Amino acid sequence: MTKEIGKKIIQKFDKNFSEDNKHVAVQRAVVKNGILASSENQQAYVDNTPVFSVDLDTGKVANQKQSGRCWMFAALNTFRHRIADNFRLKDFELSQNYTFFWDKFEKANYFYENILKTAKDSLTSRKVAFLLATPQQDGGQWDMLVALIQKYGIVPKAVMPESQSSSASSELNNFLNKKLRKDAVVLRKLVAENASESEIATEKEKMLEGIYSILATALGTPPATFDFEYRDEDKNYHLEKDLTPQTFYDKFVGVDLNEYVSIINAPTADKPYNQLYTVEMLGNVVGGKEVRHLNVEMSLFKKLAIAQMQAGESVWFGCDVGQYSNRKDGIMALDMYSVDETFDVDFKMTKAERLDYGESLMTHAMVLTGVDLVEGQSTKWKVENSWGEKVGSKGYFIMSDEWMDEYTYQIVVRKEFLTDELKQALAGNVTVLEPWDPMGALA
Template identity: 65%
Template structure:
């Protein structure tokens, strides 16, 4: 069998194309309008009417701008929803994403250094080392990572540490920090190779971290040790609470037991049986802090848990592959939005597990479920609070069909009190450790 494309095959391909009566029409349509516009189904907009039987009032949406902090924005949004409702805060009240961003950069640098030291005896061609060096750190993260930061550093209102140029447009900082981390990796590996003592390595690593702290302080500003919480509630009553530390603020005004909130995933692949716990090697940010843990369940259970939390008037952090079959401007996520298979008359169908196994899909973005439309007890569409500002969707809110959720949603976070007893019992199970490159380790 020949491996190259032959002249005879090319002639046959052309003949088969010319047998199609509409091929010239489709050629003109696609070349002039593009694939998505040519395959778009207008009926998806009819299904995406932004009306829901359960609809939580969450105020105005936030805007992560040119940064990859969606996981952080989504988590802080779930916190501010509670805070806003409890204290009558303004619709545009936000917790400081810049504050947690600062600490995330410092902690990720330390996490990277520790992993470099653990793998220092491996060649740089080793897959784990290559994985570390490909992206020493980035903006993305997962729920357990932001909870690890909050447990260690607390939170502050946005007024106590507002956005800076570099928090809203993080590429320049990431470029220089990753350059530094790779350069530091060279030195740390050389120290190990040359037989340096643990004290010598620790001292050098501390100097490296002090340099990262300085870089972050110049770029994001230095986090406040204490601050005043000053606001007027919706009844125009004035409130002032002085000299709060970030942890005092979290404990006093939020008081969440962060350990009550657990990650539920739907990863239907053969290596991850349902109703078991999983973690991911070399995934995290706070060394010695919270471990990333996932409980894998079937999709029916996944959706029922999300609905229970929404029915309790509590929003739901979730992770998905937002670029699949979605319209950013209109704020629609629907598997029937585009019909590329019909346009090209090719079979593009893959199961959810196949897409994960073969690199076609993984979690890329985190948002918040703030509503659901139930018909005869079954979800038909979901209301989604995004963090891309109010110029997209319906004032920043998106509509996600239930079919889209089934195919492209991978993670939700719910209070463990909503879990049935059999699933609660699994939470204490020793998790199976997945490879660093497993799709369930992707960062939103």
């Protein structure tokens, strides 16, 4: 039996398709309107009305524009909610450009260190190829944001506003990665030539200065000190003088970030539940907080998110946002599009199969700000996105509970909500996953 496709089988397929009236009718609709528009299910709108029994007031949404900073926006939004409540600040935002600057700077150093660690490995080794494929990018994880804040603090958006390259980051990423790959050539040669540690350190410092110069030119210079003046919702004027990014965080946010933990749901055979995981080569700040995940069953995953919202606090979460998601109307539901029926093809896979076979991983981070509970069970979730007010309901999305089960992978909650078993696991051994593990995906 030959492996090539013969003419007879194509003729057979064509005849079967052409003689099936359903296929021909659907063909007309899809050719004219496209796949998703022709597959849209109106019942999804009926089942996902924007009413929630637990509904946090979190204000106007932000807009990450043409950048991959969702993880950063989502985390800063959770802090913004706290500031808005405690200091009566309406439509206030923290500077995403400030954290963006330091993330890029630290990622460059993280890349250099990993290049040096693998300098004696072949260029064809999977780890070296992994590093060089994308030396740095916009995406990140919650613990990476924690590492940045613990080292650099945060500032109001008014102190370091958006720049062209923070709002549309592709050009900056292109040239940063050109430089990082060129620097990798130099560092690997130095190691091959048995250069001393001091020689390598001197060369790396020059490289980092070049990175700083690129970032300062494209994004602006991050402030070391600043004054912060504002009017609260009662029109009272306030002036805070001589703040640093660290003192601003302490005064206006004041949360111990070590009290938060990343919870994942990864039902794959290689990740038993109630155990702690990290991912090799995943991070940004050398010497900073390490990325760690506790893997739990989905029922517990949702209970933890609900508990934190019932306590009045929003929840950072990561998901595969492009799956069965209507971006315009802001609905994420498994029955949003009946593509299986449109093509008469079964696309169904289990969550574990999708992770194992590369069909799904975390692509986007947002904030849970509400949930609808019926007899104690969640039915749908309110989501604050960071794509501006022109999508969804003024920027807010609705996520069905079934969609949450299948395509949500990570939440961040306070440790106080963990069960005793999970608290013990948090203090236990850590399993190190390969750099390309799907749980190492950057939102």
